[in-house]
Amino acid sequence: MIYIIGGQTASGKTELALEFAQKIGAHIINGDAFQVYRRLDIGTAKASKEEQSLVPHHLIDIVDINEAFSIFEYQELARKIIDRLVAKNIPVVIVGGSGLYIRSVLFDYRFSPNSEADMARFEKMDNYRLHQYLASIDEISAEKIHFNNRRRVLRAIEIYLQTGLSKSALELEQSKQPYYPYTMVMVDWDKEQLDARILERIRLMFAQGLRSELAELLETFPSSSPGFRAIGYKEMIENANYSDEQLIDLINKNTIHYAKRQKTFFKNQFNISSFTKREEALEFLLDTFKGAL
């Protein structure tokens, strides 16, 4: 059984995870797409070094800001760690807000090894033609993916070019059953409360020196680095002339949008128990843990 703490940003995942993991002697695996980046500390709201020292952490601070990292690497690394811990009978807690990353670990998602596919001719096509092309090689996926969702249409085509199999055919081969048994929990705040927490946290980030964190990093890494696509950093990079207040507004807005997508994903893509209060979630996790012994 692995324990997962998911849900929205600023919902208190980190704190809950630390508390729970300490109580049961678990290791924590980060399930957040941007906490894998070293030195992106303030803006990704990582647990502090002191907090991290309380419980062994994995998949946090593992790549440099200018390195590409994707779900493919994440899945592989996470499974290795989980298998190792499970073999030693150490409980595993995954905490994070990147739902798809977590899904790829929990379920039978199979990613083909990266191979070169020449996408140049497709990138020139307009959305409509691109989608028509997809329909000619993979009707099922074409039906599922909206033609305006260019990124996904392109990816589906790329899969076909790389593997010779359509995206939908590959997915049909995969089991629908979870790869690992899991218990997942989230703290579901009222929208108003969560919004207030988000704003408060962004203010805190600025007070903690988010601006200078970025400035220092930009001395070493180009502003186009993958790590800088994280909310908080990208807004500062794109709007170098903004005042703190303007940036806080923008980052706040983007974070609220992000939080909404997270909620939709977690509620609809997982079997998840949601609680209004952190203490209730903790109690539920502890009960589940005891029951599993």
Added chain:
RNA sequence: GGAGGAGUAGCGAAGUGGCCAAACGCAGCUGACUGUAAAUCAGUUCCUUCGGGUUCGGUGGUUCAAAUCCGCCCUCCUCCA
């Protein structure tokens, strides 16, 4: 006191007689999600028993027909006193 300008849905903003329950943007709400996922994309937002009903500062008119034209009133802005 005088001269101009403006008041449109939660906000911004088009529209200047019928094709207007009213473009577009934002915000909000719902959803999709298998290698950029803190990303990408879609739907939806006056009321409704889905027949229809009530809107464009207020009010009274003109017209077969008004957000659009006319009168009066209210509010705001600029300039002059």
